[in-house]
Amino acid sequence: MLSKEDKDRQVIENYQENEKMMILVFAQWCINHDLDPEQLYEEAYPNQGKNKVLLEVLENTVSKKESEEIDDQLVIQALQLFGNDDLAFIVQKEIEKRESK
Numbered sequence: 001m002l003s004k005e006d007k008d009r010q011v012i013e014n015y016q017e018n019e020k021m022m023i024l025v026f027a028q029w030c031i032n033h034d035l036d037p038e039q040l041y042e043e044a045y046p047n048q049g050k051n052k053v054l055l056e057v058l059e060n061t062v063s064k065k066e067s068e069e070i071d072d073q074l075v076i077q078a079l080q081l082f083g084n085d086d087l088a089f090i091v092q093k094e095i096e097k098r099e100s101k
Contacts, residue, residue: 022078024057026087029070031061035094044087 002010030037037058041051061067072095079088 019082020053020057022082022084023051023053024060025070025078026075026091027054027057028061028067029072029075029091032064032067032070033094033098034064040090040094041087044084044090 027037030040037054038050041054042048045051072091075091076088079085079091
């Protein structure tokens with residue numbers, strides 16, 4: 001049986017893995033729409049500097065041609081689920097720009 005510390009560590013590790021997946025979905029969505037994920041992140045969080053996890057997951061993205069389609073609302077919901085409302089707002093603005101063309 002797991003100790004309380006082991007359970008806590010497992011919960012934290014699961015959260016971090018899920019957060020990485022959310023960031024990867026965001027980064028891949030940006031690439032699929034010819035957007036710079038780092039630039040959008042900085043626009044949403046101008047005082048935070050570089051996001052180490054974003055830089056890490058960028059290595060796991062693929063080219064636009066190799067990627068599956070990622071639904072706009074999926075990205076927004078994933079960002080909001082992890083409390084990234086400012087970034088979700090920036091993504092929504094980009095979607096609206098694209099749709100108004």
